Structures are given as C-alpha cells and as structure tokens.
Amino acid sequence: MRKQRIVQVSPVSIDDASARWQDILRSGAEAVAVPLLAVLGALVVFGIFVSLAGVNPFETYNLMYAGAFGSWFSWQNTLTRAAPLILTALCCALPAQLGMVVIGGEGALVIGGLAAAAISQALPDAAPLVVQIAMAIAAMAAGAAWIAMAGGLRHWRGVNETIASLLLVYIAIAVFNHLVEGLLRDPASLNKPSTPHIGDANMLSTIPGTDIHWGLAYGIIACVLAYILIYRTTFGFGMRVAGGNVKAARMVGLPVGRLVLVACGLAGASAGLAGMVEVAAVHGKANASLIVGYGYTGILVAFLARHNPLAIIPVAILLGGIGASGGLLQRRLGLPDATVLVLQGLIFIAILTSEVLYGRLPWLKKVKS
C-alpha cells in the first residue's frame, strides 16, 4: 500500500488529495465502527446471559440506559464515576506507547493521595488555592516517583515492569496503612483511621451547574495533553519509535532510558493526581477508602481505548455508565452485583478480539486504485 502511495505522490493532483482525505475518513470511521460493533456484540451476548438468568434482556438494556444516560442525574452519576478512571487509565496508556505494560496505577494513586493529605497538614495557614496547588504537585511528584521506580528497575536492572509495578502497589498500600494508622493519623479518627481533614476551605469545588467534581476536567485536560505529547511532539515520536522497535530506536540515537523514565513519571503523575482529587474533592482526608481499585479499572479502560489518550475519555464514560447502571439492575431486577462485572468482561473480550476486524469490514475496505 505504502509503495503505491509513493508512486502516486510525484504528480500532486486533486485526485490524490481527495484520496488521502478519503483514507483518513475511512480509518476514522473504522476506528469508531469496530469498537462500536464489539460493544454491540458484547451487549447481545450479555442479553443472552441475563435471559438465562430469567430476566428480560430488553428490560435490562432499558434500565441500563436509564441508569447510565437516561437523565441529567444519571449522566452526572456516570461522569462522576468516570473521572478517576480517566486519570488512572493514562497511567497505563502512556508507558504503553513504549511497549511497556504498567499495571501499578493503584499504587501511584494511593501514594499520591497520601502525599496530598500530608502536605495539606504542613500548610495550615496558606490560602486555599496555594494548598490545592501544593497538594496537586505533591501528589503528582509522589505518583511520578512511584511509577518511575518501576521504569528505573526496567531500564537499569532489566526487571519486568509489569511485575515491578504490580508489586509496588502492595508496598504502596502497606506504606499508606502504616502512616495513616500511625504517624499521620488523626487521633479523633477512632474506628476508621484517617489523616486529619484538609479543611473545608481547601476542598475542590464542583464544576458549576453540576455536582461533578473538577477531577473530570483534570482528566480530560490530561488526556488532551497526552495526545499532543504522543502524536504531535518529537518526544512522543521517539516514544512510539522505541515502542515499535527498541533496537532501531537505539540505533538512531534516541535516549530510550530517558523516554522510559519520563513516560513512567508522567504516568505516575496522572494516577497520583487521581489520588489527590479523591482526597481533595471526595473524602477530605486520606484513609482506606482510597484503595478501591480505580487503578486496576484504569488498566481496563486503557486497553479498551487501545492506549489512545483521546479514546480513554469515552471508554471511561462507558465504564462509568456501566457502574452507574449496575445499581439499578440490582434493585429493579434482583440481579447480583457480579452482573455488571460479567458485562465488563464481555466488552473487554469483544474489544480485544475485534482487533481482527480492522481492514476487514466489507463496507470500509480500502478501494484499490
């Protein structure tokens, strides 16, 4: 295919330009159509599953839609649940550009949340904006250092980054519990050990006109920045080259080590920021409620988005919506909580297997010239 295009390039014609546009349009349509088909396929299989459980599948779809997107309340419910997933998904998607599978976002989130709560205690008299910025910086720095450790182990010691980042999660949680139940504990938090409250004035507000906290906006901004970094800068180009072939990247003189460390650092920073948002927008303090698996769901989101930062946003909203509608399925249809996990699993498998459809959809096939 490429060769053909090179041959055609020499006489630049209107025909050629329109063909290029058609090509862009075609691949764009494909990028939307394939995952959409996969989700539909998963929904059909899910429908069979619920009818085996004795529940009308159409009623289920209807309820899921009502619970996730059927009203402004449901939309807010969905978006609130999606917010932390966007940031933790970036933690997996950024190193993935380099061909690395980092699954330790949970650890960076926990450490980031802890750092944010701790720094707020060091600034008792500062203005709220100063405290908030300090919390964000501390959380991002702590998260960045955490995932960069996995990157460093990979680069200098050849340790598999998947295992290293996963094991670092357990260490992060142990450190977190140790400090929250010890040094940083608010003595008044008797039966649920927590750090002291950051103060109502220092809490992040909600996006005007909604009850969704600002974490959603941070996530979307971070995704756009990540997209620009990956696809519009030489640094991002270097990441993708190294991801494609590390040897070739070294041959052309790309600083692979720096790419690895910076990518891991940025990844950890975004998960750390998610931890800060949980502390500053939701809980007001760091405690065990931070450890609920947002980091792990983020991995799912990143893979479903094929590690494309812009695709992370709709995928996170989809998973947020599944979470939001899960409650309604339990309450109205008496289905167990695991039902939505089944759907999540089905969608995951469907999207992964749908990779084979790229270039094979009959109505989106490349027209031979």
Add this chain to the structure above:
Amino acid sequence: MTSTIKFSRRAVLQGTAGLGAAALAAGLPFGSAQAKDIAIGFIYVGPRDDFGYNQAHAQGAAALKKLGGFKVLEEENVPETVAVEKTMESMINLDGAALVFPTSFGYYNPHMIKLAKKYDKVRFLHCGGLWSDKDPANAGSYFGYIDEAQYLSGIVAGYTSKTGKLGFIAAKPIPQVLRNINAFTLGARLANPNVTTQVIFTGDWSMPVKEAEATNGLINQGVDVVTCHVDSPKVIAETAEKRGIMVCGYHVDQSKLAPKGYLTGAEWNWEALYPKLAKSVQGGEKLPNLVRGGLKEGVVKTSAYGALVHEKARKHADDIKAKLTAGSYVIFKGPIKDNKGNTVIASGTERGQTDIELEKMNYLVEGVLGALA
C-alpha cells in the same frame, strides 16, 4: 436482533438530544409503578450473602420484605466513595426512597452527611453509632453492644477449650474490635482464669486468604477454639471445622458452615430493629438520631449452643445472659489490667455499656497474647 439495534439507535438519540425531556419520559413509568409502598434502600459494602456483616443487614432487610407495605431496594458491593453517594441519590431520585440504610461504617462522613443535607425530606440511618448534634436532624446512626454477646461466647469457649488456648482473628486494632477481643477474653477467663487468647490482625476487613492462614497458624499453635471480627467469618469457620477444632461465630449464625465444632456466636439482631424503625417511618414518627443497645434492647443476640457445649458452660453463660438482659451486669469492671501489666480500669470503677471511655479503647486485657502495633 433487529429490535436491539432499533433500541440502541433510539437510545443514542435520546441520550444526546434534549437530556432533560428524555429523562422525564424515561423516568415516568417507574415513578408511577410504586403505588403506596414506602421505598426503603439498603446499601451493603460487600456481598449480601457473605455469612457475615452484610448478610446480617440483608436479613434485616428480608424481615422488612415479609412485613409488607414496604418496597425494599438493595444494592451490594458499594465502596465507601462517591459510589455510595450516587447509589443513595439514585435510590432517592429513581426509586423514590424515603428512608435509606447505608450500612457500612465508612459511608457516614462525608458521604451520608452530604446527602442528608441535600435531601432533607429523606431519612438516613447509618450503622455505626456516629451521630452527633452537629449532624443533620434527618440523619441518624445506630449500633449494638455486641461485646455482650462476645463475652458470652468467651464464657462458652473458656469452658469447652481443652488446651486453654483460644484464637481471635481480627481485622484492625481499632476500638470496636479491641472491645470484642477484650470482652471475649474476659468472659473466657471467668470460666477458666488460665485461658489465653492469641490475637492475629489481618489488616483489613475482608482478607479470606490471610484469614485462612491465620486460622491454620493458630491451630498449629495448639489453639482449639477460634472466633473473629472480620466482615465474613466464612473461611475461618470452615477451616476450623475441617481441622477439627471449635469455633464461635460472629455477625450471623455460621453453624451451617461448622455443624460439629460450632459452639455459639455473637449475632446482630437487625431482623428485630429494622422493622421497628421502618414502622415508625410508616407512622410518620420522628426517627431517633442515635440508637444503641445490647441484649437488653434486643439489638444483638447469641446463636443457639452447639452439641459440644456442656451443661455447666450453658448454665453459666445463661446466667450471665439473664443478668445482661436485665441490665444488671457490667463487663468492664475494675480492676482490669492490660497485657503489659498496667491497670486500665481501676478497682471499684465500673464502665457500663454507655461509658464513652470504652469507645476509645486502646489496650488488650491481661490474657490476650498479641500487640497493637
């Protein structure tokens, strides 16, 4: 197939176009289906059939269902994050819940408080006994003095143990848990002053693998009666039964899991409390903001004795139970020493159930083997 596709097209249209209008249209059929029944929501932090904490609450909800006149809404595995805020709000907005029971300790602050302020017509009742007069009037919190039942389990365990070594598997060294460990040990030493309780903290509320390991570890050390304070005692009871030792239950009756070795257990009695609270909502009465009680108030109860509990143990335990039920018995009565030899409750001091000092418990009594940090 075709109708699926049709639906999803309509769905997409509804979702993207005029949200508000579509919302109302979609919401209406559900709203009108509710008739006169009062909708009551229950939210559990774990699975509702966990043979433990959450099942105890689900049994309370099931008792309500039997009564009639209520529409019971249940949601399980809801974490203590914005998820519980959205679940409560969803129950209120989409199902018209008039009373919500968020049953996990960590649901209270900030989540339930925030919602209680936002929806001042809806009543909220939380399990944990946390309400203070700074909190909204439509909010409330309840809890039981389950250490009374643990004390009785201790008496039974103290009599039936042959090795004199008891085991206690606990989640975290927080006051509520320490109070149970201490009450269990004090009860056991009432039966046999030489008994010791080896305690193991697993670090979290639901750690089935660690709990099984801890049970096995205790048995290998010669422990022959175990009990626990974790969310689900299931693996502990099953492991104990498999290894042929005895077990005292917690939260709900686990005798089915350990038919041979089950001695007795400390159970919640939400089946009694929830219908009471729901009926007062039905009658339009003001709900109490703080409900606390033990055996006397019927908030906690004990499991029926297993076959291995001999007559002497039954008699002693029943005797103390009668006194506790009458409200004439104090468990934490000085002199009580901690396991480092310091006096924690002086001779002549009685700390009754409502004593606020007990809520701050930060020691293990004499006879407990283990440390807090």
